Amino acid sequence: MKKNIKNLEEMRKFAISIANKTKIGKKATIFCLYGDLGSGKTTFTKGFVSAFGVKQNVTSPTFVIEKIYKLPKLLGKFKHIIHIDAYRLNGGEEMIELGWEEIIENPENIILIEWPEKIANILPKNIKKIEFTFVDENQRVVKY
Ligand SMILES: Nc1ncnc2c1ncn2[C@@H]1O[C@H](COP(=O)(O)OP(=O)(O)O)[C@@H](O)[C@H]1O
Ligand SMILES: [Mg+2]
Numbered sequence: 001m002k003k004n005i006k007n008l009e010e011m012r013k014f015a016i017s018i019a020n021k022t023k024i025g026k027k028a029t030i031f032c033l034y035g036d037l038g039s040g041k042t043t044f045t046k047g048f049v050s051a052f053g054v055k056q057n058v059t060s061p062t063f064v065i066e067k068i069y070k071l072p073k074l075l076g077k078f079k080h081i082i083h084i085d086a087y088r089l090n091g092g093e094e095m096i097e098l099g100w101e102e103i104i105e106n107p108e109n110i111i112l113i114e115w116p117e118k119i120a121n122i123l124p125k126n127i128k129k130i131e132f133t134f135v136d137e138n139q140r141v142v143k144y
Pocket of ligand 1: 005006007008009011035036037038039040041042043044114132137138139140
């Protein structure tokens, strides 16, 4: 599907609608967020994480590679959202060192990855893709 997003508020609503549709599976749920710098991947993640009742401020994990948000109990079956920015990586080896194999096995994890193409060699087959495109200062297109 393809959607025109006219402003920040629409991006927030889009992220929340995707979050609300996310169901627990047999393994971790993985969203690969494709798109250039400034296309809205981190902004989408902020909205997505807020939908799970996390009050913490979501900031880009560019320099730390990975940030883990503990989800409040009782709101659903998921326990953690793991936000990864693979921009600085060349292949998935560093992710393996960060415990990737265990992270993707746990169905209670949701993993959101910016620049997934950088770690294409470790992505499992069953991933969900969202593609972000810059239109102008306030507008974006999302394909999902
Ligand atoms: N409709 C929109 N959706 C997402 N971001 C928008 C939108 N309009 C303006 N922006 C701005 O564009 C920038 C997007 O940056 P960011 O989400 O960090 O992109 P990325 O993580 O893809 O590099 C932010 O400064 C945000 O405020
Ligand atoms: Mg980003």
